[in-house]
Structure formats: C-alpha cells, structure tokens
Amino acid sequence: MAAPKRTSKEHLKRVSKAEADDSKALEAIMAEGLAEIETIGKTWGLAPEEVDVILKGKYLPLFIRNRQAAMDIAKNGLMIADNYGRARVSPSIVIEKDSIAGMMRILKQLNIGPESPEPAKKALPWSKTR
Numbered sequence: 001m002a003a004p005k006r007t008s009k010e011h012l013k014r015v016s017k018a019e020a021d022d023s024k025a026l027e028a029i030m031a032e033g034l035a036e037i038e039t040i041g042k043t044w045g046l047a048p049e050e051v052d053v054i055l056k057g058k059y060l061p062l063f064i065r066n067r068q069a070a071m072d073i074a075k076n077g078l079m080i081a082d083n084y085g086r087a088r089v090s091p092s093i094v095i096e097k098d099s100i101a102g103m104m105r106i107l108k109q110l111n112i113g114p115e116s117p118e119p120a121k122k123a124l125p126w127s128k129t130r
Contacts, residue, residue, distance in 0.1 A: 033063040040055060078093065
C-alpha cells in the first residue's frame, strides 16, 4: 500500500485557488457562449428547436473548447517543451483550430453567413480562339 502523498497547506491553497479561478473562467465562457447563441438565433430568425438542439447542443461545447484552448495558448504560449527539451507546437493550437472549423460547419449547415456570389463561369480554352 502506497503512503499518502504529503502536501503543505500552502500547496493546497494554491491548488484550490487555481480551481476556483478555472471555474470562474468557465462560467464566464459559458455566459459569453450563451449570449452569442442568443444573438445568432435572433439575427438569423432560427426556430427555438434549432437553437436548443443544434446551437446549444453542438455549437456551445465547441465554443467553450475554443475559448479554453485560447486561454491556454495565452497562458503557456504557442510552443511547449517536450520530455527531451525540444520545442513543440502546443496541442491547444490544434484544439482551437478544430473547434473553429466545427463551429463554421454547424453555421454552414444552418445556412448562416454571408451569401456567396455565384462562381464566375470560366471561359473554355477554345471558345475565343478565332
């Protein structure tokens, strides 16, 4: 049986303060995400079912993950050191990129965003040869 890990009162205070700060940050991110969802729903005239199921169920977790990754990047930087001391790209960058791509896919499926102009018709190479 392993001996219990000893921790000082100061260490426990630091850990509990960090957890409290993280929970406050998560609450702020959640409020920001819900405000953004409400704005999207009102601006684009989405049905309440679409807002609840798609935006709150699929978009909000991606939004939260994106903001958490951005906070981690701001805190730790773009590069981290691996076990051998070599500089590596932070995994938070990949998480942030994938979250943004997922949010954009959801909005595209809801047909939300600026209307894209029709693609220009490309002239065939032989159409104006003479």
